[in-house]
Amino acid sequence: MQQSPDQIRQAYRQMRLIREFEERLHVENPKGEIAGFTHLYSGQEAIAVGVCENLRDNDYIISTHRGHGHCLARGCDPKGMMHEIYGRADGLCKGRGGSMHIADLDKGMLGANGIVGGGQPIAVGAAVACKARGDGSVSVSFTGDGASNQGTVFEAMNMAVVLKLPKVFVLENNGYSEHTGASYGIGGDLKTRTEGFGIPVWEADGFDYFSVYEAAEKAIEHARASNGPSAILATATRYFGHFEGDPQNYRAKDEVKNFRETVDALKQMREKVTGAGIFTAEELDAIDDEVLALIDASVESARTGPTPGADTMMSDVYIDY
């Protein structure tokens, strides 16, 4: 563990923030106040945070339909996100996008994306801009195991290689693409496929923050140093259904329970950090309390936030309607 206590505290807090944000949405969702599809990221926190803790302000990320974790890891405002998920006028995207379309361009967060495989070519475009600026910035896309079968992802990989772009592909294998297992949907394996394009792949344990951080450090450094694209392959699981309400008939009964009890990202990090004497359990609990209070406050204000007025319907279709 070569990271400073400050870095570790920050990473732990980010992971806790994602976990509590999602666990709380899982509780709030059945109450009927949240509309639309909600895809939760619980279980994969170490991936988003392990990657984003390596990024600079002028880097870019692009996310997926399961975007809350990536947004939070990139520093999007949890309250603004919660308001967006509740469809509020003061949400991050004025209530027009909802859970699946949270974006924060000021933070280099180019959006969650409802189209599986839609983001990767866009991230290649951002990498073109990074290269043109020549400021050492990189562009990162997150891609699920299911999304990795989309032709757009292959095109994006090849394009990034051909143009030698500062582009980092984060492949998140959480075992499922909706109701279908990754072992069925993926021909060959993600590592060899990616390497087939000439992209070096750093593998990581997606439940272990330090493992992801170290893989991401190398992959991102590779891209920053003008060596062309790189990839991180991280394996974890999602704790909840594909979307909130998914009965999960495809999954063995105790699958998630086992993961939660053995390799859970937060549990692992607490054990490592306290075991190494960096923080005490009480110090970490204090972070948890602060995060929980923030989530409480965000949900509370989101529940009663302002609804978008009819007069906003036609705005922002074009720059000036």
Next chain:
Amino acid sequence: MAVLTMRDALNQALHEEMERDPSVIVMGEDVAGGSGGTSGNIEAAGGIFGVTKGLKTKYGADRVIDTPISESAIIGLANGSALAGMRPVAELMFADFVGVSMDQIFNQMAKFRYMFGGKAKTPVVLRMSMGAGMNAAAQHSQTIYPMLTMVPGLKVVIPSNPADAKGLMKQAIRDDDPVMFFEHKALYSKKGEVPEGEYLTLFGEADLVREGKDCTVVALARMVPFAMKAVDKLAEEGITCDLIDPRTTSPLDEDTILESLSMTGRLVVVDESNPMCSIASEIASIAASKGFGSLRAPVEKVTAPHTPVPFARELERLYVPSPNDIEAAIRRTLANQVEGV
């Protein structure tokens, strides 16, 4: 008659056609579901809206194909298998994903018969869920049937009730041309009477849902039940309307619309799509060019606004044309009298 949801009526049609014809195959993401999962359930989904349930259990993995997320290749699979003699029914989970597979649709399947000198047949059915009403936001709510209706070679089917859905699906599967089959998400759970036994609903034959004399109302999909509400309400005041459900937009039953217009002189067209280049515009243009002499008032178009589909409940509700909007349009056209007519 049995009372079924549109979901179950479509499911019946698929079961009956797969039973009848071994060349009918089904493909798409999670049309069965569960492959590679840890529960051992080989049909964990049956389609995310449940339309394909029971098919894999009954007809096996060779005829009911779960695919990776690769929409271009899914439609390609349908196209190639059709050219090679099968009758594929491919599913796009959401009609918005047409965007990912557009080449296979409008450059490939639509053109085979014509480009190949009439020698090819492409009996593909492309099923897709569409429409707003679930707060699924801009990339999962569109009603993009106008975009496909404008493509020569494609037939476009848009049912509004369970009975039509079943008859149209069976007809679509037996049709030798590619058929775009749009299923409105908000209609899947709506129930209706479905005739017992075998029947087909032919393309290009509109359904006269209500008969009246004051105004012609044309509506599609979810807009049909909405228009029924408006029309039935006005009937209580003695204002009566013809309500026409074209059921297919390509071919489009112009005759029924023009004939009704010639009796009523007034036309309201209701379409959940965006207004530009919509089916509403198309029908309005048909009225202007072929029914001009009948028109006693300007054609009223009731459509979604020219915006993407918004997420927030309040905005989505405003986006979708409502029974009130339809009623108001009918009243407007009745109040409007073209000078000198």
